[in-house]
Amino acid sequence: MNELTFIEALRGIATDPAARGLNDDCAVLELGTETLILTHDVMVSGVHFLADADPADVAWKLVAVNLSDLASKGAQPLGVMLGFMLNQAAWNQRFIEGLSVALAAFNLPLLGGDTVSAGRDATASYGITAIGRATSLPVPSRSGAKPGDALLVTGPIGDAYAGFELVKAGASAPADLVQAYLRPRPLVEVGQRLAPHVHAMMDVSDGLLLDASRIATASGLGLEIDLGAVPFSPSCGARHLPHHEMRAAMAHIADTAEVSWAQQAITWGDDYQLLFAAPLDASLPVDAWPVGRFVAGAGLSLSFQGSKLPLPASLGFQHR
Amino acid sequence: MNELTFIEALRGIATDPAARGLNDDCAVLELGTETLILTHDVMVSGVHFLADADPADVAWKLVAVNLSDLASKGAQPLGVMLGFMLNQAAWNQRFIEGLSVALAAFNLPLLGGDTVSAGRDATASYGITAIGRATSLPVPSRSGAKPGDALLVTGPIGDAYAGFELVKAGASAPADLVQAYLRPRPLVEVGQRLAPHVHAMMDVSDGLLLDASRIATASGLGLEIDLGAVPFSPSCGARHLPHHEMRAAMAHIADTAEVSWAQQAITWGDDYQLLFAAPLDASLPVDAWPVGRFVAGAGLSLSFQGSKLPLPASLGFQHR
Numbered sequence: 001m002n003e004l005t006f007i008e009a010l011r012g013i014a015t016d017p018a019a020r021g022l023n024d025d026c027a028v029l030e031l032g033t034e035t036l037i038l039t040h041d042v043m044v045s046g047v048h049f050l051a052d053a054d055p056a057d058v059a060w061k062l063v064a065v066n067l068s069d070l071a072s073k074g075a076q077p078l079g080v081m082l083g084f085m086l087n088q089a090a091w092n093q094r095f096i097e098g099l100s101v102a103l104a105a106f107n108l109p110l111l112g113g114d115t116v117s118a119g120r121d122a123t124a125s126y127g128i129t130a131i132g133r134a135t136s137l138p139v140p141s142r143s144g145a146k147p148g149d150a151l152l153v154t155g156p157i158g159d160a161y162a163g164f165e166l167v168k169a170g171a172s173a174p175a176d177l178v179q180a181y182l183r184p185r186p187l188v189e190v191g192q193r194l195a196p197h198v199h200a201m202m203d204v205s206d207g208l209l210l211d212a213s214r215i216a217t218a219s220g221l222g223l224e225i226d227l228g229a230v231p232f233s234p235s236c237g238a239r240h241l242p243h244h245e246m247r248a249a250m251a252h253i254a255d256t257a258e259v260s261w262a263q264q265a266i267t268w269g270d271d272y273q274l275l276f277a278a279p280l281d282a283s284l285p286v287d288a289w290p291v292g293r294f295v296a297g298a299g300l301s302l303s304f305q306g307s308k309l310p311l312p313a314s315l316g317f318q319h320r
Numbered sequence: 321m322n323e324l325t326f327i328e329a330l331r332g333i334a335t336d337p338a339a340r341g342l343n344d345d346c347a348v349l350e351l352g353t354e355t356l357i358l359t360h361d362v363m364v365s366g367v368h369f370l371a372d373a374d375p376a377d378v379a380w381k382l383v384a385v386n387l388s389d390l391a392s393k394g395a396q397p398l399g400v401m402l403g404f405m406l407n408q409a410a411w412n413q414r415f416i417e418g419l420s421v422a423l424a425a426f427n428l429p430l431l432g433g434d435t436v437s438a439g440r441d442a443t444a445s446y447g448i449t450a451i452g453r454a455t456s457l458p459v460p461s462r463s464g465a466k467p468g469d470a471l472l473v474t475g476p477i478g479d480a481y482a483g484f485e486l487v488k489a490g491a492s493a494p495a496d497l498v499q500a501y502l503r504p505r506p507l508v509e510v511g512q513r514l515a516p517h518v519h520a521m522m523d524v525s526d527g528l529l530l531d532a533s534r535i536a537t538a539s540g541l542g543l544e545i546d547l548g549a550v551p552f553s554p555s556c557g558a559r560h561l562p563h564h565e566m567r568a569a570m571a572h573i574a575d576t577a578e579v580s581w582a583q584q585a586i587t588w589g590d591d592y593q594l595l596f597a598a599p600l601d602a603s604l605p606v607d608a609w610p611v612g613r614f615v616a617g618a619g620l621s622l623s624f625q626g627s628k629l630p631l632p633a634s635l636g637f638q639h640r
Contacts (some may be wrong), residue, residue, distance in 0.1 A: 001412040001413040003435060006404075006435060007435055010402075010416065012420075013416070013430050014429070014432070015429075016431065018431050019399075019430060019431050020432075022432060024432075026432065027399070031351070031453060032354045034354065036351075036356075038449075039401075040401040040433045041434050042405070042434045044442065047437065047438055079339075079347070081358055081360040083403065083447040085362070085364065086322075086323055089321045092322075092326050093321040096321070096330065099333065100333050109336035109338060109339065110330065110334040110336070111336065111347035112339055112346065114361050114447070115327055116362045116363075117367065118364045121443075122364065123438055123439075123445075127362070127403040127447045129401050131358065131451075
């Protein structure tokens with residue numbers, strides 16, 4: 001029983017409507033006059049972060065990825081539960097410093113959790129459950145896109161990818177690219193403002209292509225994405241990363257020399273932008289970039305300057 | 321930064337009243353006209369279960385220990401979120417079978433969660449967050465015991481300990497003792513019935529002595545426990561385990577030859593009975609055994625047949 005068959009088996013158990021068929025970023029549970037929004041994400045050393053990562057960054061990211069899931073449902077966060085596996089003393093200390101900074105930055109209560117001791121050789125893993133409440137109903141799902149809807153994204157794609165590549169290569173990198181990778185900022189307020197206007201919404205955690213295809217599949221539609229319409233920062237797109245000062249606004253890639261990099265960026269993930277379906281003529285309360293269009297049928301297609309591009313072998317990060 | 325200083329540091333962050341100072345079994349979060357009750361427990365291979373345990377039992381226990389926390393607050397369970405680290409195929413298969421059986425037995429929805437892949441040598445760890453709603457207010461805490469209150473327990477102590485010892489020794493053991501260890505049954509309905517009548521309540525997960533001392537400390541009181549009043553099954557107390565048919569009702573230990581075993585049992589844990597403080601003359605809706613008395617002051621004392629017994633070096637299981 002591998003990951004896919006395991007999750008299929010879980011779906012057979014998770015038949016309550018609140019589970020949304022395990023096809024959404026969050027569970028959505030009605031309770032009295034409120035609607036709870038719940039998500040749980042786990043991060044494992046060597047899989048979701050490098051073993052020598054700063055534990056303060058790990059703590060921040062663990063909080064942020066959970067909040068980003070809440071953001072994609074337009075939720076108001078209420079608090080988090082933490083599952084923590086004790087590590088070396090200095091590691092624990094740095095983790096709690098990062099946790100404290102993240103919770104303060106997001107004005108988020110720590111409600112409880114569990115601290116466990118495992119041996120010194122144990123694989124470190126950390127989990128957070130984030131609890132929120134719906135701010136608008138119905139709570140956006142992945143499955144509500146309609147034929148003719150635009151696919152839009154709230155901001156730059158590829159910053160985290162660029163930051164990761166630079167850090168991995170030991171290169172000096174603009175601080176904001178490194179922060180995009182290490183300390184993403186979930187778009188909680190943007191999600192709340194968008195929720196009443198969208199037909200479907202999720203966050204970009206596993207790569208724009210993969211996550212976009214999830215909305216299309218859940219909605220029973222095909223999707224055409226225009227690579228030239230995806231907002232990359234000039235510094236990322238042209239790989240002229242030190243030219244940070246050039247980056248006044250997001251720009252689209254301009255020539256085929258940049259296509260290869262852009263194709264990597266849209267499959268890498270960790271962008272934590274919001275990705276959503278809305279009518280072409282929707283009047284939106286926040287800036288967003290149209291990057292594709294839903295069509296009747298099935299499947300994903302990718303183009304650049306009117307020419308179809310082959311889909312990459314992997315659309316994104318499949319194992320989180 | 322070890323476990324104690326880590327948890328102290330967490331307390332410095334968890335200042336929201338819903339966190340109850342991280343001194344309770346659950347977080348208690350008011351939301352509209354409802355009160356949410358939340359708990360999160362992690363189980364690690366080699367720490368909380370034997371590496372060669374049946375994964376179906378691991379799944380059951382993971383669900384049960386979380387539900388037992390909800391039970392101790394009188395909560396009505398609403399569902400669980402699961403954090404699962406993929407293991408070998410056969411392991412995953414058995415886990416999901418046990419999960420399915422447990423959720424069906426407790427009529428509990430699986431709401432969502434996260435499935436992660438780590439390497440084949442990774443230390444397996446599993447987490448569940450259980451969500452419930454309060455059925456009576458105020459939600460029982462650990463800190464409400466009053467001087468003169470009785471300490472009561474809802475059922476037998478030591479069954480799980482006996483089951484574990486027998487399984488570990490490779491001995492044949494009565495099925496109900498083995499099940500008490502492998503597949504505890506959280507007292508959800510009992511907790512709901514008791515909640516309006518108690519001054520303080522928790523479940524016995526880390527050992528009767530340690531958990532009782534937690535109520536006393538949280539309430540700012542001393543506590544006197546009478547070992548002879550603790551309900552052990554005769555088969556456990558006398559270690560005549562095969563004499564299962566003798567076990568018509570719970571009985572107290574009768575002579576000093578049994579004291580040593582009983583002292584082990586009350587520090588071992590995994591009983592998942594409910595332990596609570598109530599007035600001596602309280603009229604309770606369920607059977608419960610008075611085992612001690614809260615007094616002004618501080619500290620725990622243990623006696624048997626009027627003679628004081630020394631406290632064991634460790635009151636219970638400290639690292640969960």
